[in-house]
Amino acid sequence: MTAVSAERVRTQIDGLASAGLDWPTFGAAAIETLRKALPFSAACLATVDPATELVTATVKWGDVDDEHDLQWSYHEYEVDDVYDFRAVSRRPGAVATLAAETGGDPTRSRRFAEMFSPIWDYSDELRAGLAADGATWGGIALFHQGGRTFTLAEQEFVSSVAPGFARGLRSGLVVGAVDLAAAGEAGCPAVLVVGADDEVVQANVGAEARIADLGGGPLGDSPLPQVVCAIVGAARRRASDPTAAVPRARLRSRTGRWLVAHASPLLSRDGSGTDVVVTLEDARPPEVIPLIVASYGLTGRERDVVALVLAGVDTADVAARLHLSAYTVQDHLKKIFAKVGVRSRRELIAQIYNDHYAPHLVEGGALAPSGWFAS
Incomplete structure (x- = not known):
């Protein structure tokens, strides 16, 4: 020292x-x-x-x-x-x-x-x-x-x-907004197949932009981003050890998009194989909003209150569902507003959803049957 x-x-x-x-x-x-x-x-x-x-x-x-x-x-x-x-x-x-x-x-x-x-x-x-x-x-x-x-x-x-x-x-993790101009180029899901030699065997047309958004270079010429390396290794290990880490991770890209990366081993008819398929796609709100809420350092009870506020529940009903007084709910909301840096329920909802729906709405994206925005 x-x-x-x-x-x-x-x-x-x-x-x-x-x-x-x-x-x-x-x-x-x-x-x-x-x-x-x-x-x-x-x-x-x-x-x-x-x-x-x-x-x-x-x-x-x-x-x-x-x-x-x-x-x-x-x-x-x-x-x-x-x-x-x-x-x-x-x-x-x-x-x-x-x-x-x-x-x-x-x-x-x-x-x-x-x-x-x-x-x-x-x-x-x-x-x-x-x-x-x-x-x-x-x-x-x-x-x-x-x-x-x-x-x-x-x-x-x-x-x-x-x-x-x-x-x-x-x-x-929650600092900064989505860079719409750059993020638009990486809007499609990426699918890659990584071979036993850790080289990319196949990739779809959206893969290059996604990899670039994670800080990687041209496929085949540059190292794969850290998260891709991690989930490929985790997928191989989990194929033989069910207790190993699940090959799935949520992360924020360089342009500010929230992504989900997941991987799975590809098996041949005889059950062997070491190739791994990797998917990188936009995170849906149910996948990433709990992570965003946790990123603000809220207590367990504050997270309970936020979950109900995001669902559109008013203060009286929040109090009833959580077996609290309305004054206690208001006190929790004041602390939540201070931690998130907002002044009202409206601003709270906007702050948490801004990284997800707002950029797509600005781009004029249409909803797909899944309830998320169509590519």
């Missing part, structure tokens, strides 16, 4: 978390702030879907790069190792180090032997799950080189700042 006090860094990270920054801007600033108290060689901050805890996007610092995302996903989701992010997030303190987990022999970890050591010469990794109000919103991995390992004090410090990181990731 450096001369900068741990308490000062915690305060600065908490300040960044409440500054209204989009999550990549928050992540980059928070990592730089963390280094004031805890030097490290490299870092990777990831967002996850709280429902499945699959990685949806990353901010990286140092020499860790995007070129090895497929290897990351392989070691995270497809093979067994001494720990993974989902396991770390569930333990007390939600923190672990490679040195401690392997008893000082990191070669016991395939991730270390096949990736950390030969590619980057990392000597230790510190992982922490980032949870707020009972939900995991991301994870952070820090790395040492040159034989250095993370101390117990450093683990405890990272555990103490993790809630601030989680709140910053959570609130950053």
